[in-house]
Amino acid sequence: MFQTNAELILASRSPRRIDFFSVLGLRFTSYPADINETRRKNEAPIPFVRRIAYEKAEHVGKRYSSAWIVSADTIVTIDQDVLGKPQSADEAAEMLMRLSGKEHEVQTGYCLFCENESIRIVKNVTTTVQFAPFAEDVAQSYIKTGEPLDKAGAYGIQGLGGILVAGINGSYSNVVGLPMAEIITLLQHYRVISPRP
Numbered sequence: 001m002f003q004t005n006a007e008l009i010l011a012s013r014s015p016r017r018i019d020f021f022s023v024l025g026l027r028f029t030s031y032p033a034d035i036n037e038t039r040r041k042n043e044a045p046i047p048f049v050r051r052i053a054y055e056k057a058e059h060v061g062k063r064y065s066s067a068w069i070v071s072a073d074t075i076v077t078i079d080q081d082v083l084g085k086p087q088s089a090d091e092a093a094e095m096l097m098r099l100s101g102k103e104h105e106v107q108t109g110y111c112l113f114c115e116n117e118s119i120r121i122v123k124n125v126t127t128t129v130q131f132a133p134f135a136e137d138v139a140q141s142y143i144k145t146g147e148p149l150d151k152a153g154a155y156g157i158q159g160l161g162g163i164l165v166a167g168i169n170g171s172y173s174n175v176v177g178l179p180m181a182e183i184i185t186l187l188q189h190y191r192v193i194s195p196r197p
Contacts, residue, residue, distance in 0.1 A: 001025050002184070002193045011060040011071035016158065017178045024184070026193060033059040033071065045082055046124050049073045049109030054122045057113035065115035068192045072111070074177045076153025078104040083153045092143050093136065095154040096164075101133030104153070106175045112186050121186065125179035127170030129157070134164060 004027040010017060013032040021028050033056035039048050056071035076083040078098060086092035105126055112121045147161060148154035155161030157168075157175045173180040187193045 001196060003196050004028065004193050006192050007064070007067040008187075008192060009060055009064055009067045009069050011056045011069050014177055016156075016176050017072065020173065020176075020178050020180055025196065031060050031064075033057070035059050037073070039082060045075060045077045045080065045105075045107050046109070046126075048082065049075055049107050050111075050122050050124050051109070053109035053111040053124075054113075054120070057111040057120075061113040061115045067114065068119075068187070068190070069113040070110070070183060070187070071113070072108055072178050074106060074108040074152055074174075076104055076106055078102065085150055085152055086148060086154045089143050089149070092148045092154040093139050096139040096142070096148065097136055099131045099153065099155075099164075100139070101131060103128060103130045105129070106153070108174050108177065108179055110179060110183060112183075112190070114190075117190075119190065123182065125171055125174045125182055127168055127172075127174045129165060129175060130167045130169075131164050132166040138164075 002024050008028040009031050010021055010028050011033045018030050035055050037052050052073035053071050057069040061069045083095050086095055105128055107126050109124045145160055147156050147159050157165055171179045
């Protein structure tokens with residue numbers, strides 16, 4: 001659908017983010033950024049995801065100064081608490097039961113970075129997700145599939161976790177991990193990509 005007009009790097013190893021770029025026909029390199037993603041004390045959720053997205057892009061962009069870098073960081077928040085990737089099955093169960101029957105937000109910070117062009121754009125997208133109520137045995141059965149253990153908030157909307165979701169308000173791709181409408185618009189604006197003739 002799109003052609004790539006400049007060197008493009010996705011600063012991520014996420015299979016979901018890679019798939020988003022791949023299905024559009026983009027020519028890109030996946031180069032994950034090795035940075036410290038620890039949240040600072042009292043750091044609010046949106047500044048946190050924006051900072052991490054920027055630091056990922058900067059880390060890769062300093063090594064590939066002529067390339068256009070796209071990076072992102074996604075978190076789940078409820079009552080201003082950040083739910084990252086669970087470190088154990090017990091933590092996953094705790095997260096899922098906290099989300100059961102409630103509304104939460106998925107925040108993604110994203111960055112477009114090009115060192116040689118002095119481009120450093122950092123933005124964020126918020127999507128509201130409503131979970132259906134479910135019992136703990138449903139959560140435990142879901143955890144046994146292994147899917148929740150590498151996902152922020154302990155679920156993947158694009159996988160089996162989709163059955164837990166009653167509705168969303170906002171970008172679906174943002175919940176998966178990359179707000180594609182916004183990123184594609186940005187890449188087209190800077191002529192990094194263009195529609196195939």
